[in-house]
Amino acid sequence: MKTPATILEEEIRRLLEQKGRVVGSDLFSDTLTLRGDLGLDSFDLAELTVHLEERTGVDIFQEGVVNTLGEVRQRLDSDRK
Amino acid sequence: MKERRPKLLFDGRSGESLTYDDLRRELANEVVFLNPVCRPQSAVEAVRAFVKAVVTGQELVLLDPAQTEAEISAMGFSPKNLSRREEVRGKKLPEDPVAWWDIFSEEENSFKLTLFTSGTTGQPKRAVHSLKSLARMVRRSSTQQSSVWGMGYHPTHIAGIQVLVQALANGNPLVLLHGIDGESSLSLMAKEKITHLAASPSFFRQIPKGSPPSTTVRSLTLGAEPARQEDFSRLRDLFPQARLRNAYASTEAGTLLMGEEEVLTIPPESKELVRIQDGQIFVAASAWRATLKDRVGEDWIPTGDRVEWVDHKPGWFRILGRQEDSISTGGWQVNPHEVEAALREFPGIKDCRVYGRKNSLLGNVVAADIVTSDSSKGVMDSDIRRFLADRLQNHKLPRFIRRVAEVPRTRTGKIRRL
Structure with a gap:
């Protein structure tokens, strides 16, 4: 089974490629911000949420705003039983 | 005979x-x-x-x-x-x-x-x-x-x-x-x-x-x-x-x-019964034969059907869709009929339904169920997205696409809205 970290990486990669961006593997540092560094707008973030929710059952924005990749990873991990 | x-x-x-x-x-x-x-x-x-x-x-x-x-x-x-x-x-x-x-x-x-x-x-x-x-x-x-x-x-x-x-x-x-x-x-x-x-x-x-x-x-x-x-x-x-x-x-x-x-006008038979106001169709209460206990005193009843004028003078307009069908996402109203029409243009999509899926960030996200033809089983979501991105504004793009065997319909053959 895929770890939440792998799922997150796949989903971020999919989103960025969809926006026509080439993504290297170095792009997944925990400190990167979703909006500033990755350039995701609120529709992208909503898309990310829906897809992560579908695959992991976790709504990353349910407990309030998350800004960095690290925070998203934490949310996914903390909700895992 | x-x-x-x-x-x-x-x-x-x-x-x-x-x-x-x-x-x-x-x-x-x-x-x-x-x-x-x-x-x-x-x-x-x-x-x-x-x-x-x-x-x-x-x-x-x-x-x-x-x-x-x-x-x-x-x-x-x-x-x-x-x-x-x-x-x-x-x-x-x-x-x-x-x-x-x-x-x-x-x-x-x-x-x-x-x-x-x-x-x-x-x-x-x-x-x-x-x-x-x-x-x-x-x-x-x-x-x-x-x-x-x-x-x-x-x-x-x-x-x-x-x-x-x-x-x-x-x-x-x-x-x-x-x-x-x-x-x-x-x-x-x-x-x-x-x-x-x-x-x-x-x-x-x-x-x-x-x-x-x-x-x-x-x-x-x-x-x-x-x-x-x-x-x-x-x-x-x-x-x-x-x-x-x-x-x-x-x-x-x-x-x-x-x-x-697709262009409608109000025919002579309905002159007293229908009017267009604020981009919406209103029907005279007298034509509304329902038992309208809560509507007493109102002369015109809004239908929720939104229209767009084609030409004011002869009174030509077209219907955009039901207000209640529209998907509210991130402060925008998205007409699912418009997104469905764009999806149907994609080769290999036989049928589709566009709806709002609850989302903690935007209220709703635009989501789509699609039925593909057998020859198009290998169609990627990213292909569909690119195709739509050339035709629709960003906020109208389906953010979640699901493949289904069929789209549920009502007694009129209309898509059953969620």
């Missing part, structure tokens, strides 16, 4: 039929049995109940065959009423069905029809019709007598009732195409020599692209949901000899608007 086909209804799905003569004989009996509250098991049963109530001047409550007993109770009827039978006096009708209409509409016919709106959310609303309100747009003429009607609506729905009344008024046969696939309905149209068609845009979208054109259909009326220009351009290829029209009806008021292709 011209040979007349005796069928009143032929159900293309079940193969059942009902002839004008069957009804004439049944109604000629001393005593006729009626079900005043009817949840028909078949289309034939619905049509029989309707005609019997019209001829005998009785009241009929016609329910959706899919309505559950719990729903019926919630509408204020005891499910016991479903088995109630009433005896009324029969009536002699002429052999020629063309002459029936003169008898129905002679003097004050006390016939009343109660329907319930499909209401996707909350309580279904009650609408009560007289024969006069149902016949507002009916056309009778000697040329109409040779028409053969085909319809994609179930006869318990207002759209289906309107077609049934039109067929009855001229003694025409009516072929039910509801619930059969696009290819079969095309061949049935040819076999039954259907000249007049009435169905929803969704019904025609199920006819495969590139099908051989129909040679019999002379008139085609779209209804029950907004029709788009793309629908008409496809229909021109499929039905090259047909005059293409567009009707707007509501369960409460019956047919109100008619148009050539």
Whole structure:
């Protein structure tokens, strides 16, 4: 089974490629911000949420705003039983 | 004398039929049995109940065959009423069905029809019709007598009732195409020599692209949901000899608007009943035959159907869609019909439904269920996204795409909204 970290990486990669961006593997540092560094707008973030929710059952924005990749990873991990 | 086909209804799905003569004989009996509250098991049963109530001047409550007993109770009827039978006096009708209409509409016919709106959310609303309100747009003429009607609506729905009344008024046969696939309905149209068609845009979208054109259909009326220009351009290829029209009806008021292709105007019959205000269709309370306890004192009732002017002066407009269908996402309103139209342009997408999926960030995100053709199983979401991104604004793009075997539909062939 895929770890939440792998799922997150796949989903971020999919989103960025969809926006026509080439993504290297170095792009997944925990400190990167979703909006500033990755350039995701609120529709992208909503898309990310829906897809992560579908695959992991976790709504990353349910407990309030998350800004960095690290925070998203934490949310996914903390909700895992 | 011209040979007349005796069928009143032929159900293309079940193969059942009902002839004008069957009804004439049944109604000629001393005593006729009626079900005043009817949840028909078949289309034939619905049509029989309707005609019997019209001829005998009785009241009929016609329910959706899919309505559950719990729903019926919630509408204020005891499910016991479903088995109630009433005896009324029969009536002699002429052999020629063309002459029936003169008898129905002679003097004050006390016939009343109660329907319930499909209401996707909350309580279904009650609408009560007289024969006069149902016949507002009916056309009778000697040329109409040779028409053969085909319809994609179930006869318990207002759209289906309107077609049934039109067929009855001229003694025409009516072929039910509801619930059969696009290819079969095309061949049935040819076999039954259907000249007049009435169905929803969704019904025609199920006819495969590139099908051989129909040679019999002379008139085609779209209804029950907004029709788009793309629908008409496809229909021109499929039905090259047909005059293409567009009707707007509501369960409460019956047919109100008619148009050539997708452009509508308010016809003289509806001048007092409809007006456009703030980009929305309003219907006069007097046309609204529902029991409107909470509406007393209001003259005009908003329908929630949004329109866009094509040309103010002659009063031409087109319908954009239902307000309640629109998806609220991140402060934007997205019209699902527009997104569905763009999706259907994608080669390999046979059918689709666009809806809002709850989201903690934007309220809703635009989501789509798609049905792909067998040859397009390998289509990637990213291909669809790129295709749509060239056609739609960012906020209208489906953020979640799901593959499904079929899209659920209502009695009018419309997409069932979530």
